[in-house]
Amino acid sequence: MLGQVSIPEWVRGFLLAYDQVLSELFWFVVGFVVVYLVGQVVLAPVATRVVRSRNRNNPTIVSATETYLRVFLIGFATITGIIAAGYGFVFSESAVIIAAITFVFGIAGQQVFGSLISGLFLVTDPDFNVGDWISWSGGEGTVEAVDFRVTRVRTPNNGTISVPNTELTSNALTRPYGRDQYRVTERVFLSYAEDTERALLELQQIATNHESVLDDPAPNARVLDLGENAITVQVEFWIDDPSNSDIVTLRSDFRRVVKRRFDEEGITIAPPSAQSLSGEITVTDRSGDEPHPSGE
Known part of the structure; x- marks a missing residue:
């Protein structure tokens, strides 16, 4: 039509x-x-x-x-x-479901499944919480979130890293020195010619006068090691919740004050090496004049 x-x-x-x-x-x-x-x-x-x-x-x-x-x-x-x-x-179709599950686990492998199980263990662990300051073999920082595969941690440099859950559950994991306090440890190497007691008192006083350091527990300083070339002393002090503090800046400020105070008090920090060279260098004039010693 x-x-x-x-x-x-x-x-x-x-x-x-x-x-x-x-x-x-x-x-x-x-x-x-x-x-x-x-x-x-x-x-x-x-x-x-x-x-x-x-x-x-x-x-x-x-x-x-x-x-x-x-x-x-x-x-x-x-x-x-x-x-x-x-x-x-x-x-x-049960066969389809079983085949799909088998395929998924075969492709994903044990790593993904292990991360999922590790995440469940971390969530149910009463000693592991969001907001805690943790330390492990690969670093330290504040827990921000626990996901299926990774745990997000904010580092002292204010960066965020994703740590596999399996790494946190299979390695030693610590929450340094309590939930609300964090111990900062600094080491100083002193010359054997220095008054060690005076250096310890200065370190303890510097830590006590720092505004971010807690009064309780009180800072302390001690002799850690009598090395081959230097005496190692250590000062320990505690700060509040590390998630609220810039630990990197705090360590830098403390070291600057220690260096300045030691310079003012005439306390010598050990040199990199205890070995020294001494002797005499002789310079010969090509014109035939007698050689002149240049000093030690």
Whole structure:
């Protein structure tokens, strides 16, 4: 019939398939967004509030709850979206599920799974909390968050590093000297010719007069080692929560004051080496004159 355009079958099939894809995508998005928004607006705040009320002294569990709950919502929303799109039959195929799980673990490997388990151990450890100052073989700093794979730590230089959870659980991990105090240790090398007692008193007085140093425990200084070339003395003092202090600047300021005070008091810091050279150098004049010693 005139005025009618014949549409090829392959074009019609393509349009129908395209329409079906859009419909499935639409219902997937609707299912995903509805579940995720409801979870974020209703479930997450309630769950976080309950966990926070029961763990007021453990912010790590609160932070972990927010992280794990967010991942759970994304996973559940994705499954809901797939079912809403009409692909729920996929989950009824046990063989497919087992194959998928096997594939995921085979690709991810033991490292990812180990990091996840390590993260769970860190979250449930009562001696490991967000905000704690920790020290391990690779460094030290303040715990900011514990995620699935890594723990974020703020360093004394005010940088942030991501430490694998497995590194924190498989190596020695310490929280130096309590939750709210941190011990700073400085060493000074003295010449054997110096009055060691006077140097110890000066170091202790410098630490006591520093505004950031706590009165309790009081600073102390001691002889640490009688070395081959120098006497090693050590001063220890405590500061408040290291997360509120710039330890790098504090150490630098303390060393500057020690150097200035020792110069004023005539206290000699040991030279790099106790070896010295002595002797005489003779210079010969090429014109034939007698050689003249230049000194020692």
